[in-house]
Amino acid sequence: xxxxxxxxxxxxxLGAFWVTVQLTVFSAIGSLIWGTLLAAMRVSxxxxxxxxxxxxxxxVRNIPLTVIIVFTSxxxxxxxxxxxxxxxxxxxxxFRLAVLGLVAYTAAFVCEAIRSGINTVPVGQAxxxxxxxxxxxxxxxxxxxxxxxxxxxxxxxxxxxxxxxxTTVAATIGVAEAALLMKEMIENEAQTLLIGAVFAFGFVxxxxxxGLILNWLSKRLAVKR
Amino acid sequence: xxxxxxxxxxxxxxxxLVVLKSVNKHFGALHVLQDIDLTIARGEVVVVIGPSxxxxxxxxxxxxxxxxxxxxxxxxxxxxxxxEGKELARLRADVGMxxxxxxxxxxxxxxxxxxxxxxxxxxxxxxAAEERARxxxxxxxxxxxxxKYPAQLSGGQQQRVAIARALAMEPKVMLxxxxxxxxxxEMINEVLEVMQQLARDGMTMIVVTHEMGFARSxxxxxxxxxxxxxxxxxxxxxxxxxxxxxxxxxxxxxILHH
Numbered sequence: 001x002x003x004x005x006x007x008x009x010x011x012x013x014l015g016a017f018w019v020t021v022q023l024t025v026f027s028a029i030g031s032l033i034w035g036t037l038l039a040a041m042r043v044s045x046x047x048x049x050x051x052x053x054x055x056x057x058x059x060v061r062n063i064p065l066t067v068i069i070v071f072t073s074x075x076x077x078x079x080x081x082x083x084x085x086x087x088x089x090x091x092x093x094x095f096r097l098a099v100l101g102l103v104a105y106t107a108a109f110v111c112e113a114i115r116s117g118i119n120t121v122p123v124g125q126a127x128x129x130x131x132x133x134x135x136x137x138x139x140x141x142x143x144x145x146x147x148x149x150x151x152x153x154x155x156x157x158x159x160x161x162x163x164x165x166x167t168t169v170a171a172t173i174g175v176a177e178a179a180l181l182m183k184e185m186i187e188n189e190a191q192t193l194l195i196g197a198v199f200a201f202g203f204v205x206x207x208x209x210x211g212l213i214l215n216w217l218s219k220r221l222a223v224k225r
Numbered sequence: 226x227x228x229x230x231x232x233x234x235x236x237x238x239x240x241x242l243v244v245l246k247s248v249n250k251h252f253g254a255l256h257v258l259q260d261i262d263l264t265i266a267r268g269e270v271v272v273v274i275g276p277s278x279x280x281x282x283x284x285x286x287x288x289x290x291x292x293x294x295x296x297x298x299x300x301x302x303x304x305x306x307x308x309e310g311k312e313l314a315r316l317r318a319d320v321g322m323x324x325x326x327x328x329x330x331x332x333x334x335x336x337x338x339x340x341x342x343x344x345x346x347x348x349x350x351x352x353a354a355e356e357r358a359r360x361x362x363x364x365x366x367x368x369x370x371x372x373k374y375p376a377q378l379s380g381g382q383q384q385r386v387a388i389a390r391a392l393a394m395e396p397k398v399m400l401x402x403x404x405x406x407x408x409x410x411e412m413i414n415e416v417l418e419v420m421q422q423l424a425r426d427g428m429t430m431i432v433v434t435h436e437m438g439f440a441r442s443x444x445x446x447x448x449x450x451x452x453x454x455x456x457x458x459x460x461x462x463x464x465x466x467x468x469x470x471x472x473x474x475x476x477x478x479x480i481l482h483h
Contacts, residue, residue, distance in 0.1 A: 133316075
């Protein structure tokens with residue numbers, strides 16, 4: 001029944017899902033960093049930074065991911081000549097462009113999750129930190145964000161799960177991840193339903209443990225008040 | 226006690242540490258601080274009392290600029306309060322603050338709470354900071370709780386840790402913003418005792434409180450505030466036995482009726 005799977009070896013099923021995992025991991029790290037910086041901007045005392053953070057989030061999260069990913073290819077790469085450090089390696093170039101697009105998009109959601117976490121930290125925590133003589137960035141890094149993160153592990157798990165599934169959009173610019181392979185298989189094979197089930201199962205295998213582990217972590221790391 | 230207070234007057238003679246000059250602040254339409262003039266000498270213990278909403282907490286918070294002021298000036302050790310940035314942070318490190326709601330860092334252990342400022346602001350090495358932290362925690366009687374998290378401690382213990390955290394920075398002056406108001410009655414004394422010890426050791430203290438007993442026994446001076454103004458300043462003996470203003474008489478008659 002699954003014989004057809006062995007006809008595909010560049011990439012293989014596992015190889016394609018491995019690309020999905022890589023897209024997810026790099027984009028997750030990138031969007032966590034960029035999203036945290038955006039959240040810091042949105043609570044900063046500098047109006048320019050606050051304005052930039054707010055504008056960024058409200059613009060980017062309202063653009064369809066497909067448009068953003070296609071823009072990285074047709075816009076950044078083709079018009080502006082952005083090669084992401086790999087002008088000759090096509091595969092790597094488009095992989096990196098996809099990560100860039102996913103980071104830009106997902107960071108907006110990470111930012112909002114973290115910002116809501118910052119709002120759960122009592123004002124007194126920051127006041128006490130300022131009263132000790134810590135600078136704005138120290139207050140944020142040492143006192144506010146560690147507590148904010150712990151309170152938003154649950155919402156961040158949602159963002160991560162959405163990100164895992166959103167990596168399928170990278171197929172639109174030809175990144176050889178799971179969804180692209182699925183499309184190819186559906187075009188070539190007769191067992192359409194079976195193919196769909198295989199790929200759906202693959203994603204569940206990736207996202208279910210993510211959700212369970214992060215849920216457990218969020219309970220374990222919860223800040224007791 | 227008499228010897229100590231004599232010693233204190235000598236220390237006090239060495240100069241003014243905190244000087245507020247015609248300080249004004251509004252919260253919207255509310256004129257919460259009205260032309261406040263106040264001078265606190267080195268080594269002096271000043272207790273600020275007054276009815277709720279009189280501006281005493283706000284006054285306390287303006288001294289390390291947790292609240293900004295609209296006009297007037299505040300100087301600490303001869304230097305005007307900086308507006309923002311590094312200068313302000315440096316000044317805050319010299320001004321210890323203890324809050325009504327303790328505000329211990331909830332994600333850090335008691336020990337980490339007391340070492341954080343020393344390491345990150347004073348740039349001490351971790352070992353020296355921990356040594357000092359443990360000594361201070363012993364001094365305020367919570368040495369055995371060093372590895373616990375704030376939520377595992379009683380209110381009184383938390384507040385004593387908060388005092389240790391502030392002392393760890395070796396501040397020039399300590400601000401206490403209603404330090405016992407959030408405590409169960411049985412825990413108030415353990416905190417007041419620590420504060421009295423501090424006062425005896427010669428720390429400059431500005432204490433906003435409703436604890437008249439503390440004001441009587443530990444203060445060099447009582448500042449009575451009402452409706453955003455300093456209505457009366459006097460020694461505790463004079464203030465409690467013979468208040469001059471009607472507002473203070475009225476206030477005292479309501480709280481000292483036993």
